[in-house]
Amino acid sequence: MPFPFTLPTTSSVLLSDSFSSVTHPSLPLQVTTKRSVLKDALKKHKRLAAQSRSSHLSIVQEALTSYIPYLLTLKTASSYRDVGTERVDVEIIKPLEVEWRTTLTAALPGREAPRPKLTGIHHEVAFTFSTLAHTHVLLARSQLGLLYGSASLSPDQRTSTLAAAMKHLLEAHSILKYLLSVPSVSAARDAPMDIQPSTVSALASLALAEATLVVVSKDDPYAAAVAEDRDETNRDWMFKAPTIPKVRAHLFARICLAAAEHASQACGLLTGNATGKVDEDVVKYANDLRRTARAKAVRFLAIDTELSGKTGEALAWLRGAKKELGLASELEDGKRKGFRGLKQSWQEKREDRKIEKGGEWGMDAGRFEEARVVEMLEAKWDRENSTINVQTVPPFEPLLARLPTGREYHSPQPYEPPTIDPYTLTQLRAPPDPEDLAFRGDEEDSGGEDGYGRSNPPGAFPGAGTDYGRSATSNSYY
CATH class of the missing domain: 1.25.40.280 (alix/aip1 like domains)
Structure with a gap:
């Protein structure tokens, strides 16, 4: 059974503060909007109950696949390279600073994983692609979970379920291998353990191992017999x-x-x-x-x-x-x-x-x-x-x-990330409307220093933690 990864959450970022484009001025605004949609999807996924998260994975996957083409376009153009056959000039105003919740790094028991501040667009690329790989693993896990549910599956249903799980696991392996081929990611030494090259390579090996075992499970009648014996509703015996x-x-x-x-x-x-x-x-x-x-x-x-x-x-x-x-x-x-x-x-x-x-x-x-x-x-x-x-x-x-x-x-096939189609890229040449603002998301930023996520004193009403703090001119609570 694939590992039950916890999908990370991320902070709200206005990319137009770090990037500007003369040829495609709407690009930073669109990337910010796509990223905010992803941020909301990840935060909503985190708040859901464990039983409801499987049905929400497709929304997270769609948000990731919609964001990746714009992110890669911004990264490619900021490295002074053409995007396909079109020239896109992107200027770096200041280094991009993002925050991602680390879910694979060892943390103290009973405490939520930290959300370090990361500098550089390569960290954003690494966390985005690794999150997409984790999503595919969780989708495979939801498929395989049907084999151990309360209802027995027919042989055809079992075969199709295992084939779908195998496809997701191979996709996760290809995504992680692609991430290792990105020079700025594979050479990063200041990255958290979640996106260290050794961790990414280990997770790719795990995904391939699980996909290989699925091949055997598809034609393993003994495991199916034990599953039927465990099913209390089965009366075939x-x-x-x-x-x-x-x-x-x-x-x-x-x-x-x-x-x-x-x-x-x-x-x-x-x-x-x-x-x-x-x-x-x-x-x-x-x-x-x-x-x-x-x-x-x-x-x-x-x-x-x-x-x-x-x-x-x-x-x-x-x-x-x-x-x-x-x-x-x-x-x-x-x-x-x-x-x-x-x-x-x-x-x-x-x-x-x-x-x-x-x-x-x-x-x-x-x-x-x-x-x-x-x-x-x-x-x-x-x-x-x-x-x-x-x-x-x-x-x-x-x-x-x-x-x-x-x-x-x-024989895993190399991963081909989605790209922006030429028509959409041409539309980004239009200057943004001065009254239009980038969509910053509906979810609150759960890792900031503005009070969200701050622990309340015992007995305090939720959200009123700042009302119980010490004042600047007094050393007393009263």
């Missing part, structure tokens, strides 16, 4: 057993190992940065995704071995899968036993409750769900091995030592 078609197990194992390699690369980039610290939830998620991908690979190798009639060796592979998950617990009659088994059951029930309430579930990167699949197969094969064909279960360590190499499935 009364009259038929779940159909488990044969899968290309060895190929799927190599694809999962490729996903594990991408997740391992992300772990190294997130933990090896000496300039700052990334939020622990992101680091833990990357590590859990690596564990889940490797466990899936080992589980598919177990399926490939069992199809060859080697039930004992297949059980050894499953024990290796539980070792990779870090959730190894002994089974007795298909049920967990011991304190570790009790703790794992409690964690899974807690995750199920998060799914029902629509909260930030999936922080384990699918580890608990994979554990259920492994234990379902282990209980089934152990019964068969004990009653029909008794085979010795060898140790799993030598098996894990000879895992095959990973195999890439995707």
Whole structure:
């Protein structure tokens, strides 16, 4: 399950204070308007309840894709380059100063993430594109969430849902890779951890790893069988057993190992940065995704071995899968036993409750769900091995030592950012009406020093914090 990113918010900025254009005087005004619409969309998204944010993501995506062409036009023209075939002269009056809320940088517990002041249009470009990538990941997350909802999906619905999620994840990967190719962004050393090149590269690797695992999930009947078994409204078990078609197990194992390699690369980039610290939830998620991908690979190798009639060796592979998950617990009659088994059951029930309430579930990167699949197969094969064909279960360590190499499935296409069409660019040559003002947004600026967002004294009426402050001529509250 993709990571539940928190979309950042930003301050209100009048770009005409920093840029002016002789050839296209309406350009700074239009960029300010488009940015204000984006600022409002992000702030409204932040205030929504967790259950309502998925339906609002399309509005945020539209605001981003409408703002990006104007932002890139302004950046290109300020670097003394032509925009397409047209010459656009933009003069920098003063360096652009913007504020973006950092959501991936480690912060003190219980406090909202800071909103540092950033100088330079390259920081604005970096935060805008990274926010668009996070939006695509959240859209993929909303699609995959349908697979774990209360209603069971038909095979065709499941396939279309997974295909849509895969498309969003690949788009997020391409956007982040494009961001790394922007020289001013990749060379920035004063940027927050959210847009540091190492963080952007790690998030690109995570998106590709998740997209690779979606390929396997599309044709993984065992995960679908476990999801149906968990669905309380499903009554198919009364009259038929779940159909488990044969899968290309060895190929799927190599694809999962490729996903594990991408997740391992992300772990190294997130933990090896000496300039700052990334939020622990992101680091833990990357590590859990690596564990889940490797466990899936080992589980598919177990399926490939069992199809060859080697039930004992297949059980050894499953024990290796539980070792990779870090959730190894002994089974007795298909049920967990011991304190570790009790703790794992409690964690899974807690995750199920998060799914029902629509909260930030999936922080384990699918580890608990994979554990259920492994234990379902282990209980089934152990019964068969004990009653029909008794085979010795060898140790799993030598098996894990000879895992095959990973195999890439995707060939991500380079991202092509949207551009202003020539007709719209020509319209910007018209001078703005002196009575027209740039749209500054309907939302208040939540990071300024003008009192918005300032904490109120205990018992104070909301918004009346300034009435309780000390006066300039008195040292008393009274």
